[in-house]
Amino acid sequence: xxxxxxxxxxxxxxxxxxxxxxxxxxxxxxxxxxxxxxxxxxxxxxxxxxxxxxxxxxxxxxxxxxxxxxxxxxxxxxxxxxxxxxxxxxxxxxxxxxxxxxxxxxxxxxxxxxxxxxxxxxxxxxxxxxxxxxxxxxxxxxxxxxxxxxxxxxxxxxxxxxxxxxxxxxxxxxxxxxxxxxxxxxxxxxxxxxxxxxxxxxxxxxxxxxxxxxxxxxxxxxxxxxxxxxxxxxxxxxxxxxxxxx
Amino acid sequence: xxxxxxxxxxxxxxxxxxxxxxxxxxxxxxxxxxxxxxxxxxxxxxxxxxxxxxxxxxxxxxxxxxxxxxxxxxxxxxxxxxxxxxxxxxxxxxxxxxxxxxxxxxxxxxxxxxxxxxxxxxxxxxxxxxxxxxxxxxxxxxxxxxxxxxxxxxxxxxxxxxxxxxxxxxxxxxxxxxxxxxxxxxxxxxxxxxxxxxxxxxxxxxxxxxxxxxxxxxxxxxxxxxxxxxxxxxxxxxxxxxxxxxxxxxxxxxxxxxxxxxxxxxxxxxxxxxxxxxxxxxxxxxxxxxxxxxxxxxxxxxxxxxxxxxxxxxxxxxxxxxxxxxxxxxxxxxxxxxxxxxxxxxxxxxxxxxxxxxxxxxxxxxxxxxxxxxxxxxxxxxxxxxxxxxxxxxxxxxxxxxxxxxxxxxxxxxxxxxxxxxxxxxxxxxxxxxxxxxxxxxxxxxxxxxxxxxxxxxxxxxxxxxxxxxxxxxxxxxxxxxxxxxxxxxxxxxxxxxxxxxxxxxxxxxxxxxxxxxxxxxxxxxxxxxxxxxxxxxxxxxxxxxxxxxxxxxxxxxxxxxxxxxxxxxxxxxxxxxxxxxxxxxxxxxxxxxxxxxxxxxxxxxxxxxxxxxxxxxxxxx
Numbered sequence: 001x002x003x004x005x006x007x008x009x010x011x012x013x014x015x016x017x018x019x020x021x022x023x024x025x026x027x028x029x030x031x032x033x034x035x036x037x038x039x040x041x042x043x044x045x046x047x048x049x050x051x052x053x054x055x056x057x058x059x060x061x062x063x064x065x066x067x068x069x070x071x072x073x074x075x076x077x078x079x080x081x082x083x084x085x086x087x088x089x090x091x092x093x094x095x096x097x098x099x100x101x102x103x104x105x106x107x108x109x110x111x112x113x114x115x116x117x118x119x120x121x122x123x124x125x126x127x128x129x130x131x132x133x134x135x136x137x138x139x140x141x142x143x144x145x146x147x148x149x150x151x152x153x154x155x156x157x158x159x160x161x162x163x164x165x166x167x168x169x170x171x172x173x174x175x176x177x178x179x180x181x182x183x184x185x186x187x188x189x190x191x192x193x194x195x196x197x198x199x200x201x202x203x204x205x206x207x208x209x210x211x212x213x214x215x216x217x218x219x220x221x222x223x224x225x226x227x228x229x230x231x232x233x234x235x236x237x238x239x240x241x242x243x244x245x246x
Numbered sequence: 247x248x249x250x251x252x253x254x255x256x257x258x259x260x261x262x263x264x265x266x267x268x269x270x271x272x273x274x275x276x277x278x279x280x281x282x283x284x285x286x287x288x289x290x291x292x293x294x295x296x297x298x299x300x301x302x303x304x305x306x307x308x309x310x311x312x313x314x315x316x317x318x319x320x321x322x323x324x325x326x327x328x329x330x331x332x333x334x335x336x337x338x339x340x341x342x343x344x345x346x347x348x349x350x351x352x353x354x355x356x357x358x359x360x361x362x363x364x365x366x367x368x369x370x371x372x373x374x375x376x377x378x379x380x381x382x383x384x385x386x387x388x389x390x391x392x393x394x395x396x397x398x399x400x401x402x403x404x405x406x407x408x409x410x411x412x413x414x415x416x417x418x419x420x421x422x423x424x425x426x427x428x429x430x431x432x433x434x435x436x437x438x439x440x441x442x443x444x445x446x447x448x449x450x451x452x453x454x455x456x457x458x459x460x461x462x463x464x465x466x467x468x469x470x471x472x473x474x475x476x477x478x479x480x481x482x483x484x485x486x487x488x489x490x491x492x493x494x495x496x497x498x499x500x501x502x503x504x505x506x507x508x509x510x511x512x513x514x515x516x517x518x519x520x521x522x523x524x525x526x527x528x529x530x531x532x533x534x535x536x537x538x539x540x541x542x543x544x545x546x547x548x549x550x551x552x553x554x555x556x557x558x559x560x561x562x563x564x565x566x567x568x569x570x571x572x573x574x575x576x577x578x579x580x581x582x583x584x585x586x587x588x589x590x591x592x593x594x595x596x597x598x599x600x601x602x603x604x605x606x607x608x609x610x611x612x613x614x615x616x617x618x619x620x621x622x623x624x625x626x627x628x629x630x631x632x633x634x635x636x637x638x639x640x641x642x643x644x645x646x647x648x649x650x651x652x653x654x655x656x657x658x659x660x661x662x663x664x665x666x667x668x669x670x671x672x673x674x675x676x677x678x679x680x681x682x683x684x685x686x687x688x689x690x691x692x693x694x695x696x697x698x699x700x701x702x703x704x705x706x707x708x709x710x711x712x713x714x715x716x717x718x719x720x721x722x723x724x725x726x727x728x729x730x731x732x733x734x735x736x737x738x739x740x741x742x743x744x745x746x747x748x749x750x751x752x753x754x755x756x757x758x759x760x761x762x763x764x765x766x767x768x769x770x771x772x773x774x775x776x777x778x779x780x781x782x783x784x785x786x787x788x789x790x791x792x793x794x795x796x797x798x799x800x801x802x803x804x805x806x807x808x809x810x811x812x813x814x815x816x817x818x819x820x821x822x823x824x825x826x827x828x829x830x831x832x833x834x835x836x837x838x839x840x841x842x843x844x845x846x847x848x849x850x851x852x853x854x855x856x857x858x859x860x861x862x863x864x865x866x867x868x
Contacts, residue, residue, distance in 0.1 A: 021262075028262050051357035054408070058360065061411055092352040096412030106418040107840075114418075130348075130413060130855060138418070145420035163858025167850050178426055196850060199857045203849045207427050207842060210779060214430050217796030220806040223752045 053088040056080055060097060064104070078104065085120070095121045095131045102138060111146045118142060133162040137171055144175045166195040170208060177211065186215040290336060291866040292343040297336070305335040307390065336867065342402070344859040349405040356401045365400065414852040419843035424836070425828045427843050432826025432835070434778055437792050438760040439785075439818035440771035442750065447742040448735065458730050462723050469726045470718040475685060477664045478650050479710035481675070482637060486659070487629035491621050497613075499620045504610040510568060513579050514604035516543060516561035519553040521596040530590060530597055537587050543601050552596065562603070575600065630705060637699060637707050644696045644709045653709075663713065678702060684710065691715060740813050747807040747815035754805040760819050776824070788816050797823040 063077030081097035088094050098117045105114035118139040125132030136155060144152035152175055161168040173188035189212045196203055288296035309331050366377035373381055386396050419427075462469070503509075518533055520526045533550050537543065544560025551557040568576055572593040578600055582588055588600040636657055643653035654661045667676045669686055676685060684690060684697045691712055699709045753763055764771035774784050781789055787808040798804040798820055807817040828836065 025262065028266055032266055047355065050353050050355040051360075054355055055357055055360055057408060058404075061408075092354060092412070093408075096408070096416065099412060099416035103416045103418040106420055109421055111420075130858075134413060134851065141420050141423065145422035163854045163861070164851065165854070167847060167854055170847070170850065174423055174426055178422065196853070199853050203846075203853050205846055205850070207431055207846055210430050211427070213794065214433070218794040220795055220804045221751065223748060223755055 049088070050091065053084060053091045053093040056084055056088070057093040057096060060084065060100070064100060074104070089124065092131065095124055095135075098124075099131070099135065099138075102135075102142075106142065106145075111142055114142045115139065115146070128160060128162060130162070133160065133164055137161075137164060137168055141171050141174075144171075144178070149175050149179055166192045166199075169195065173211070177215075182215055186212065189215065289868055290340060291864075291868070292340055293347060293864050295343060295347065297339050297343060301339060302332060302336060304390070305339050306331055309335050340865060341856060341860070342406075344863055345406050345409065345856070346402050348859055349402075349409045352409070354405045354408050356404045361397055361401050361404065364404070365397070410852065413855055414848045417844050417848035417851060419840050419847070421828075423843055424839060428826045428828035428831060428839060430826065431839065431842075432778060432828075432831055433793075434776040434824040434826070435792050436773075436775050436821040436823075437777055437784065437788065437818050438771065438773045438821060439788050439816050440750070440760050440764040440769045442743055442746050442769060442815040442817065444739050444743050444813035444815075447739045447746070449739075451735070451738075453731055453734055457734065458727060459723065461730050461734060462726070466720045469721045469729070471716070471721050472668045472670070473718050474666045474668045474716045475691065476713040476716075477667055477676070477685065477710050478661050478713050479664060479708055480640070480644075480650055480654055480659050480661055482633060482640070482659070482707040484626055484629045484633055484705050487632040487636070488625050489628060491624050491628070495624050496617060496620050499624060500613050500616065503616060503620065509608050509610040511608040512565045512567045512606040513582075513602050514565050514606075515563045515571070515575075515579055516547060516601050516603055517553065517556065517563060517575075518543075518547045518551040518561055518599045519556075519596050520550075520598075521552040526597065530599075533599060534587075537599070543587065561601075565604075565606070567608070633705060633707075640707075640709060641699045644699065647696060648694075650696060650709065650711055666716075675708070681708065681710075685712070736813070740809075743813060743815045744809070747809075747817055750815075750817045751805055751807055754803075754817065754819055760805075760817070763817075778826075785810065785816055788818050792818060792820050795820050 057080075060077050060080035063073050063080065067074035067077060078101065081101050084091070084094045084097040098121045102114040102117035102121075105111070105117060118135045121131055121135035122139065125135060140152040140155040143149075143155070153172065156168055156172050156175075169188045169192035173185045173192060176182075176185035176188060189208060193205065193208060193212060196205060196208075287299065289299055289302050290297045313331075365371065365382070370385060371377055371382040383393065386393060391399075520530050520533075529550055533546050536546055544562075547561030548557055551561055553561070556563055563571070566576065566579065568580065570576075571579070572595075574591050574593050575598060578588050578591045579602060582600065582602045584602045584605050586601065588598075591598045591600060636659075639657060640653055640659075643656060644650065647653050650661045653659070664674075664676060667685060669682065671677045671682060676682060680700055680702070684700055687697070689695050690697045690710070694712060696711045697709055699707050701707055750763055750767075754760065760771050763769070772784075774781065777784055777789065777792070779789075779793055784792075787810055791806060791808045795804050795806065803819045803821050805817070805819040807815050809815055828839070831839070
């Protein structure tokens with residue numbers, strides 16, 4: 001450590017340092033402060049953007065849920081969803097809004113409209129994101145409903161299903177069953193059920209189980225009369241019904 | 247280090263970099279991240295984010311409250327042990343953390359205004375339809391939240407709600423899927439069935455001893471006795487410590503009892519008040535004069551009394567038992583005959599004219615009437631003191647002893663014995679859950695220690711130890727003979743029913759109808775047309791089996807039989823299968839189906855989403 005003999009020398013040293021470096025230090029501080037200010041402002045703006053989108057989405061949900069068939073109120077919800085898509089197109093809220101528009105369209109039987117909403121989501125969603133995977137799945141289902149089973153199956157087979165293996169399998173089963181490809185449908189449903197059962201969450205899959213049951217009939221007992229036995233005896237043997245799971 | 251910096255500062259360029267770093271880091275992250283960062287003690291880490299012990303404790307408390315509310319008295323205290331609950335609570339915290347992170351990553355955020363308007367809109371926090379900040383703070387404090395924490399978790403809740411509504415909540419059912427599912431869920435099957443009742447086949451046939459002992463040999467494991475224990479125990483209750491009561495105490499209690507208000511005489515009183523003032527005497531004289539002339543007291547009071555409250559009621563003040571009014575008034579009241587107006591009475595309020603309008607004569611009870619009750623009360627409260635002292639001593643003694651006789655001897659108590667206490671005990675002293683969990687605890691049952699002193703409520707206490715432990719054993723033949731006879735009889739009846747069912751099935755498959763067979767053999771038969779899977783008119787076994795069968799080819803029947811739990815056989819034929827058709831369903835059914843198909847996709851998507859988060863996450867439980 002340098003030792004200065006007198007205070008004056010210390011002051012002199014500092015002053016000299018300041019003359020050499022003062023300007024650059026000030027510039028450094030000014031740049032740092034303005035950079036951080038800009039960053040905070042940007043962050044605040046982004047945050048406000050998100051919150052505005054959130055408020056709008058919440059209001060949209062309220063209108064859609066509260067509508068209960070009231071066309072005017074539902075119309076408000078739809079308008080807000082469109083606003084989300086146009087003004088906050090980059091946000092997840094916009095994708096959620098489009099998914100809800102697709103839902104409403106399907107409920108009304110407007111499959112082409114549903115398709116275009118889902119395709120919009122696919123255009124916005126990152127590859128492998130949850131919204132993307134779900135939009136893909138729903139697009140396939142909508143296409144199948146419009147009669148284009150081949151394209152629907154192609155989408156289900158090619159697309160990354162990600163975490164949604166069981167949901168994809170149910171959709172595949174439905175399409176195959178409609179096509180009369182019952183054995184493939186049965187396999188798809190079984191896959192869906194066993195994947196769903198391996199998850200810890202409890203899911204009510206009543207219709208899935210019923211569909212599977214109807215594809216897995218258990219034949220009736222067949223009684224074979226043993227001809228040699230005298231009449232009056234319980235002269236029958238039986239083959240037991242095969243195990244359903246078998 | 248600071249010296250080094252100073253050195254470097256003097257030297258130049260490195261310093262600028264250091265200062266820059268400090269400035270930028272403060273600006274970007276704020277000083278608190280450096281001062282308050284990383285405590286280090288957490289119970290789990292989810293993708294690098296910690297779950298603190300406090301969070302876990304809060305979740306545990308919530309879960310306990312829920313359990314207590316659900317189970318009430320039936321709750322086994324063991325269920326509230328922290329170890330049991332904490333892994334569940336931790337898992338749900340981890341699940342929530344994962345969802346919160348996912349919501350955050352998707353850019354879901356709840357604004358301050360939104361959360362405020364939700365909170366102020368919650369009915370719990372409202373008084374007369376208005377948000378009340380005091381009520382809000384009080385309720386939060388009561389359930390152990392700070393406003394900041396509450397707001398934060400409400401924000402999370404709302405964000406998670408948005409997440410769910412966006413992914414799972416936007417599910418639908420396409421027309422194609424509705425048609426497909428309706429085909430199956432609304433499928434109808436026509437079924438005819440007949441009942442072969444087991445009663446027809448139960449008969450009291452002689453069963454030989456050899457048959458019985460043979461059965462016993464083969465099926466010994468079915469005749470195990472229940473595990474049981476014999477216990478020594480000391481039971482303490484108030485009754486054990488009742489002592490004769492000193493007569494003097496009863497007399498003292500009686501004196502106290504007599505003072506109680508329900509035995510006092512009561513007077514209903516009216517008055518006219520003249521407050522101090524210029525015309526006080528003059529108005530007093532006027533009132534007395536009018537009363538002397540026979541004017542009703544109530545009228546005069548109504549006109550002249552300065553006590554506005556009572557004047558309207560004719561001066562009525564209600565009842566007093568001697569302590570409601572100022573001393574001077576009470577003295578006058580005690581001496582007044584009913585209906586007679588008093589001389590003027592002076593109090594701080596002014597001058598009163600008083601009249602007693604009603605008198606309820608109070609009569610203190612005779613000693614003999616209350617003696618028993620006083621005696622019992624005194625005896626019980628004295629006994630309780632001794633009881634509690636003895637319990638404290640017993641806790642020490644029995645904890646240190648390896649038997650019960652010694653503590654009993656020292657405290658002059660008796661050891662009782664109970665035999666054959668089982669895990670499923672449902673009556674008597676040991677049926678209480680706290681007793682059973684003590685009896686069958688490892689410490690008492692295996693280690694053979696004295697139990698803790700268990701409080702049963704109602705001032706009863708028990709300490710116990712296991713005298714002998716009976717493992718399940720095969721009961722002797724004689725004890726189970728009747729069970730065996732019943733079992734053999736039942737088995738042969740069931741076999742006979744099954745044989746008969748096969749005979750019926752043989753005929754059905756050979757072309758005999760259910761109706762024909764039933765009539766010929768005197769059985770009941772029924773027909774159910776258009777039964778769906780949810781049908782509840784048919785026996786459930788028939789329904790289930792009828793829907794498992796493949797559809798019969800046109801014009802043919804399929805037959806089979808099922809056995810009920812009680813042993814009857816139900817023989818049925820499946821006549822016809824009709825596919826469901828969505829467009830043919832009534833509107834409410836269509837609505838249900840739409841909901842059901844959508845909801846299945848929705849809940850499947852929801853669980854798969856959460857499972858996906860879990861699979862991709864880096865979770866460490868510490």
